[in-house]
Amino acid sequence: MQINEKYDFKDIEQRWQLRWDEEKTNKVTHEPGRPKYYVLEMFPYPSGRIHMGHVRNYSIGDVIARYKRMQGYNVLHPMGWDAFGLPAENAAMKRGIHPAAWTYDNIDYMRGQLKAMGLSYDWDRELATCRPEYYRWEQKLFLELLERGLIYRKETTVNWCDDCQTVLAREQVIDGTCWRCDQPVLPKTMHGWFFKITDYAEELLSDLDKLSGWPEKVVTMQRNWIGKSTGLACDFQVDGHDETITIFTTRPDTIHGVTFMSLAVEHPLLKTLTEGTPQQEAVERFVQETLIEKQRSSLDQEPDKKGVFTGRYCINPFTGDRVPIYAANFVLMEYGTGAVMAVPAHDQRDFEFAKTYDLPIKPVVQPKGDTLDPATMESASVDPGVLVASGDFTGTESEQAKVDIIAHAESQGFGKSHVTYRLRDWGISRQRYWGAPIPVVHCEHCGIVPVPENELPVVLPGTNEASGNHSPLHQQEEFIATTCPSCGKPARRETDTMDTFVESSWYFARYTSPRNEDGPVDKEAAKYWLGVDQYIGGVEHAILHLLYARFFTKLLRDLGYLEVDEPFINLLTQGMVIKDGTKMSKSKGNVVDPSDLIEQYGADTVRLFSLFAAPPERDLEWNAQGVEGASRFLNRVYRMVVQNLACFEAEASVDTATLNDASRALHRKTHQTIARVTDSIETNFHFNTAISGVMELVNQAGSSAGDGVDQAVYRETLETILTLLFPMVPHFCEELWTLSGHKEQLHFSSWPSFDAEAAKEDELTIVVQVNGKVRSKLQVTPSIGDDQLKELALNDEKVIKFMDGKEPKKVIVVKKKLVNIVI
RNA sequence: GCGAGCGUGGUGAAAUUGGUAGACGCACUGGACUUAGGAUCCAGCGAGCUAUGCUCAUGGGGGUUCGACUCCCCCCGCUCGCACCA
Numbered sequence: 075m076q077i078n079e080k081y082d083f084k085d086i087e088q089r090w091q092l093r094w095d096e097e098k099t100n101k102v103t104h105e106p107g108r109p110k111y112y113v114l115e116m117f118p119y120p121s122g123r124i125h126m127g128h129v130r131n132y133s134i135g136d137v138i139a140r141y142k143r144m145q146g147y148n149v150l151h152p153m154g155w156d157a158f159g160l161p162a163e164n165a166a167m168k169r170g171i172h173p174a175a176w177t178y179d180n181i182d183y184m185r186g187q188l189k190a191m192g193l194s195y196d197w198d199r200e201l202a203t204c205r206p207e208y209y210r211w212e213q214k215l216f217l218e219l220l221e222r223g224l225i226y227r228k229e230t231t232v233n234w235c236d237d238c239q240t241v242l243a244r245e246q247v248i249d250g251t252c253w254r255c256d257q258p259v260l261p262k263t264m265h266g267w268f269f270k271i272t273d274y275a276e277e278l279l280s281d282l283d284k285l286s287g288w289p290e291k292v293v294t295m296q297r298n299w300i301g302k303s304t305g306l307a308c309d310f311q312v313d314g315h316d317e318t319i320t321i322f323t324t325r326p327d328t329i330h331g332v333t334f335m336s337l338a339v340e341h342p343l344l345k346t347l348t349e350g351t352p353q354q355e356a357v358e359r360f361v362q363e364t365l366i367e368k369q370r371s372s373l374d375q376e377p378d379k380k381g382v383f384t385g386r387y388c389i390n391p392f393t394g395d396r397v398p399i400y401a402a403n404f405v406l407m408e409y410g411t412g413a414v415m416a417v418p419a420h421d422q423r424d425f426e427f428a429k430t431y432d433l434p435i436k437p438v439v440q441p442k443g444d445t446l447d448p449a450t451m452e453s454a455s456v457d458p459g460v461l462v463a464s465g466d467f468t469g470t471e472s473e474q475a476k477v478d479i480i481a482h483a484e485s486q487g488f489g490k491s492h493v494t495y496r497l498r499d500w501g502i503s504r505q506r507y508w509g510a511p512i513p514v515v516h517c518e519h520c521g522i523v524p525v526p527e528n529e530l531p532v533v534l535p536g537t538n539e540a541s542g543n544h545s546p547l548h549q550q551e552e553f554i555a556t557t558c559p560s561c562g563k564p565a566r567r568e569t570d571t572m573d574t575f576v577e578s579s580w581y582f583a584r585y586t587s588p589r590n591e592d593g594p595v596d597k598e599a600a601k602y603w604l605g606v607d608q609y610i611g612g613v614e615h616a617i618l619h620l621l622y623a624r625f626f627t628k629l630l631r632d633l634g635y636l637e638v639d640e641p642f643i644n645l646l647t648q649g650m651v652i653k654d655g656t657k658m659s660k661s662k663g664n665v666v667d668p669s670d671l672i673e674q675y676g677a678d679t680v681r682l683f684s685l686f687a688a689p690p691e692r693d694l695e696w697n698a699q700g701v702e703g704a705s706r707f708l709n710r711v712y713r714m715v716v717q718n719l720a721c722f723e724a725e726a727s728v729d730t731a732t733l734n735d736a737s738r739a740l741h742r743k744t745h746q747t748i749a750r751v752t753d754s755i756e757t758n759f760h761f762n763t764a765i766s767g768v769m770e771l772v773n774q775a776g777s778s779a780g781d782g783v784d785q786a787v788y789r790e791t792l793e794t795i796l797t798l799l800f801p802m803v804p805h806f807c808e809e810l811w812t813l814s815g816h817k818e819q820l821h822f823s824s825w826p827s828f829d830a831e832a833a834k835e836d837e838l839t840i841v842v843q844v845n846g847k848v849r850s851k852l853q854v855t856p857s858i859g860d861d862q863l864k865e866l867a868l869n870d871e872k873v874i875k876f877m878d879g880k881e882p883k884k885v886i887v888v889k890k891k892l893v894n895i896v897i
Numbered sequence: 898g899c900g901a902g903c904g905u906g907g908u909g910a911a912a913u914u915g916g917u918a919g920a921c922g923c924a925c926u927g928g929a930c931u932u933a934g935g936a937u938c939c940a941g942c943g944a945g946c947u948a949u950g951c952u953c954a955u956g957g958g959g960g961u962u963c964g965a966c967u968c969c970c971c972c973c974g975c976u977c978g979c980a981c982c983a
Contacts, residue, residue: 291901295978298900303982323983336983376898376981409982416983422898423981496982616978686922687909693976695909699923706936707922713937753913763911766921773921841917846964848917886963892916896963 077719077813081712083676083806090805091189099821100194102150104586104599111147112603113139114582116611116619117154120180120202121161124187126651126658126684126696127612129668133681133802134648134690134759135610136193140801141755143194144825150603152585153188153195155181157204158509158574166508172536173508177204187669191677192805199588203577208584209510210531211594212576216513217524218633224270227522230501233369234262239546240505241266261369266503267512267570271625275300275495277639278624287644289691292616299617301496306480307411308489310335310388313396317343319388322410322494326483327475330464331417331438332390333428336381336402338412339364344384344401353385357401364403379404379427390415391488392465392479402427410494418454419446425454438464439472500622502573507546509571510534517558517565526559532567547571578619579626582606582641595635604636605643610690613647620645646759649693651684658696666696678803679705685761685802708806711772711799715792715810722792722814724785730832736781740774741832744791747771748828751798761802768798797826841892842867844876852893860887867893 078085094100115135118128139151155177162173169176181202188195201208219225233242235252242252242259252259271278279300282293305324312319319335337344339361348354360382367377381402388399397416404423405414418428419437428435437446441459458472467475483489503512511532513525525532535553547553548569558565580594586603587596620642627641650657653664671680683704688694728741747767754764775791792814800807800820811820835856840863842850850872854863864885867873877897884896 291978294901298979301979301982305983321983325983379981404981404983406982414983421983423983494982496979613977689910692903692910697909697923700909702935703922709936750913760911762909763921766911769921839917843916843964846916846962851917884963886916888916888964892964894916894963 077716079713079716081709081806083678083708086809087190087192087677087805090808091192094192094194095189095197098198099819100151100196101198102148102196104602105148106602108148109146110150110603111139111142111608112150112586112606113142113608114150114152114585114606114610116609116615117156117578117581118184119156119159119161120177120184122180122183124184124668126666126668128188129191129680130651130684130690130694131610131612131648132188132191132193133684134646134761135608136191136681136804137685137755137761137801138608138610138759139194140804140821141825143821144797144801144823146824150199150585151195152199152201152588153193153197154199154201154581154585154588155184155203156574156578156581157181157202158571158577160506160508163506163508174204174536177202177508190669190672191681194804199585201581201584201588203510203574203581204508206531206533208581209577211584212510212572212580213513213525213530213532214527215580215594215629215633216572217527217530219269219629220514220524222633224273224629225267226270227265227267229263229265231261231263232266232501233259234264235259241503259369261365266501267572269500269502269625271500271622272495272497274625274628275302275497276493277628278497278621281624281639284640285642285645288642289613289645289647292613292620292645292647295616296621299497299621302493303495304491304493305476306483306489307492308391308415308483310390310415312347312399313387313389315347315386317346319343319399319413320411321413321415322492323415325417325420325476326479327461327467327470327472328417328420328438329390329392329415329479330461330467331419331436332393332395332397332415333418333434333436334397334416334424335388335399336405336414336416336424336427337384337399338405338407339401339403340407341401341405341412343413347386347399348384351385353383356382357384360401364401367403377403379423379430381427381431383431391483391486398433400427400431408498409496419448419451420454420456422454422456425451436463438462500573500625502576503570504573505546505548505569506571507534509574510577511547512568512570512572514568515556515558515565516568517561517563519563520558520560520565523558523560523565529559534571575618575622579622580630582609582623583627583630583636593635594630597635600636605638605641608644608646609642610646610648612650616647646690648690649688651694651696653696655695671701675701675705676805678806679708682708682765682803686765687762689758689760689762707769707772708803710776711795712806712810714772714776715796715814718779718788718792719814721785721788724789726786726789728784728786728790728832733784733787734782736778737784737787738836740778740783740791741787742835743771743774744787744794745828745830745833748794748798748826749833752825752828764798765802768795771795794826796820797823838890840867840890842870842873843892843894844873845896846894847876849873849876856890860889863887863893867895 113135115131139149143149157177162177165176166173216225235242235257237255237257238252251257279302282297285293303324305322306326307320307322309318309320344357348357381400384399384401386399387396389396416424418424418435420439435448435451437448438461439459440446440462441455441457446455461467461470461475467478470478480491511534513530513532515523515525517523535550554566554569556565556567583595583600583604587599590596623641627636627638630636631639656662658665679701683701686704687700733741750767751764754760772795796807796811797820808820837853838856840852840854841848842852850870852866864887880897882895882897886894
């Protein structure tokens with residue numbers, strides 16, 4: 075065999091990638107009874123080219139996949155494309171091509187880039203969410219959920235851009251204008267489809283406790299997003315009117331301090347209460363002004379508290395007090411009941427409102443060691459304390475009072491214990507073209523009629539043409555016009571498409587049986603593979619994607635497809651790739667194109683650098699010189715192996731009895747390194763320290779080469795280096811493994827285990843401290859006893875000097891580590 | 898405002914979880930080899946000083962401890978998330 079003395083990464087990587095492709099090395103099948111491991115990286119949006127964030131994400135995932143494979147697991151490691159979405163439509167408009175053409179071109183290009191990285195995906199499982207083979211099952215799920223009442227339609231106010239003819243998400247509204255065309259965004263009421271995620275709020279919250287493999291930060295963010303509050307829902311009778319107003323409060327203990335009532339401007343009772351009264355005009359004007367202001371206000375600033383008196387009063391059922399009802403700009407219709415009992419003494423917003431409109435402030439909870447005086451209070455007092463001026467409840471601790479007051483309201487029938495969540499139902503309607511069509515028909519006679527299952531998929535029109543009509547669906551008459559599946563008369567198709575988050579909410583389940591034609595998943599395959607043992611992606615998906623995926627897992631479970639409660643057992647949120655202190659982005663002009671790097675250094679070097687520069691969860695500062703360092707290291711190992719091929723003719727096992735010092739030291743270091751690298755990967759995927767461990771071994775192997783090292787030991791060391799590095803730099807190791815005469819590929823080899831006996835040190839370095847400061851070091855045999863060690867330390871020359879003739883007060887011995895002499 | 902997290906050399910980072918602070922890499926400095934070196938190899942590399950050694954040093958201050966980057970309290974700075982949630 076011709077051996078190249080130089081590390082020719084281009085040749086090596088191309089050859090191995092071709093071989094992996096041809097031999098389908100990474101293909102994986104469902105093997106009941108064999109332990110499985112499912113590792114998944116968040117699939118990419120096919121935007122055109124991969125970026126450094128992808129490189130990092132997929133390098134991490136690939137190391138884990140290969141590592142677990144070497145440990146004997148049946149590893150599922152799939153890849154696909156989150157392919158629907160607005161950028162395709164924008165690109166299509168700009169370039170005059172079809173969104174499908176743009177998307178599929180990008181997928182082809184990016185697949186090539188991923189293959190050039192040498193990632194061990196089972197490409198036979200690839201999926202793209204924009205294909206009817208995928209979204210037809212999403213449509214089926216939609217219909218099943220619709221039937222179960224978990225999807226419904228309602229009228230809501232949305233942010234509408236008339237210019238773009240579409241609904242905008244809240245974050246797409248910038249200072250009241252559209253992020254894309256800068257035109258004013260208008261509130262518009264329209265019908266939309268909603269998933270009843272609030273039905274699962276409690277389970278989504280309580281199951282967070284099962285996610286011990288998730289970063290605490292993400293769990294906290296989800297908990298806050300769901301936002302559970304317990305309190306009292308209580309009816310206040312409107313004075314001189316039939317209506318009652320129901321409020322929700324988490325502070326029932328302050329109910330005796332209510333001095334007015336605030337309603338959201340959208341509250342339906344506002345109209346009822348003011349119609350035909352002298353206040354009607356003022357209230358209507360205020361409502362209009364507030365609605366406009368809400369639309370306009372930038373998100374980062376709270377407007378001043380404002381309101382208007384409705385002319386009406388209501389009765390506090392606890393005190394019988396008659397308090398004025400206001401419409402107020404700070405009350406949210408979407409949360410609680412849209413009506414708030416105002417306790418200015420104990421709520422900051424109510425306090426500010428009361429100050430503005432000169433309303434009474436009545437303290438009813440006195441914090442310990444403090445007496446609240448309404449005349450001098452500068453802000454609301456929100457601390458717990460003892461109730462005052464609260465009728466029968468006076469003198470009760472506030473926590474107890476909450477319980478007692480709820481109980482009292484329940485016994486009197488005007489209130490009850492109530493739980494409310496911040497989480498709202500998930501609106502999935504999008505007035506866009508490039509998304510999965512919602513499979514229902516609108517019939518004048520029958521209303522909303524589901525498309526029968528045997529007519530699925532409802533295919534997005536025009537996707538089979540290279541270019542063609544891709545205007546929004548509501549402009550495509552040939553798509554819209556249909557017949558009612560129920561009565562057969564002419565009817566119209568739904569023109570909304572689904573939010574792209576729907577596709578990414580169940581793709582991990584589809585990967586377990588991506589070609590299944592009998593349903594969204596094959597139940598047996600799903601049972602075998604799920605949950606995902608390790609999920610990896612950016613923290614920017616900490617709330618929405620991960621919450622929706624959890625929600626869908628529970629839906630699929632309740633529909634009988636899955637048996638797991640949670641989709642992702644362990645979650646790793648990797649940090650961003652930054653350069654010059656900020657995230658890489660086109661607008662900042664600091665992007666580094668991974669393909670250029672792979673061209674220049676090879677995929678293995680790029681992978682090694684991205685794994686070495688920082689632990690996965692931390693941000694990675696891009697550093698071109700660091701890539702050079704990674705390249706240098708691989709070149710060094712290459713030379714070391716190629717120049718020492720002779721050692722591979724030595725015995726595969728080491729005879730420890732005959733080793734000289736250098737050989738024994740290298741043998742020991744080799745086994746210590748196996749232990750250390752395994753531990754670094756096992757405990758927290760800290761590949762940076764794993765790599766530095768291998769570097770140390772390489773350094774020692776290099777420096778002991780001239781010391782007459784036993785060839786069997788040298789062979790063991792080189793084999794260990796290649797095996798340990800394989801998950802990170804697979805082409806490189808596979809090539810050197812073959813060059814050194816191995817028949818079986820590393821891919822099919824086992825992760826090495828370490829020999830504890832070999833790793834044991836002959837000598838220990840014991841630190842000797844005097845009063846906690848290091849004064850000396852002792853070389854001792856590991857078997858030394860504590861007393862002996864103490865003796866040695868006390869007689870040490872340097873120690874004696876620092877003890878300065880004083881008697882030791884206390885001597886602390888830490889096994890195998892140190893002796894501290896306190897004087 | 899609320900919540901979470903972070904802060905270690907010139908620099909990316911380590912530190913067996915309370916036991917030698919700075920492993921490993923980058924940069925830098927000196928040397929070797931060389932026609933040449935941006936290759937390779939060797940050595941040095943936290944700061945200060947009265948330098949074979951000592952003192953100081955993990956954002957700042959205090960505490961617990963024989964011993965603190967690590968635990969506790971206060972402050973400063975940065976990052977992220979939520980944001981009038983009653």
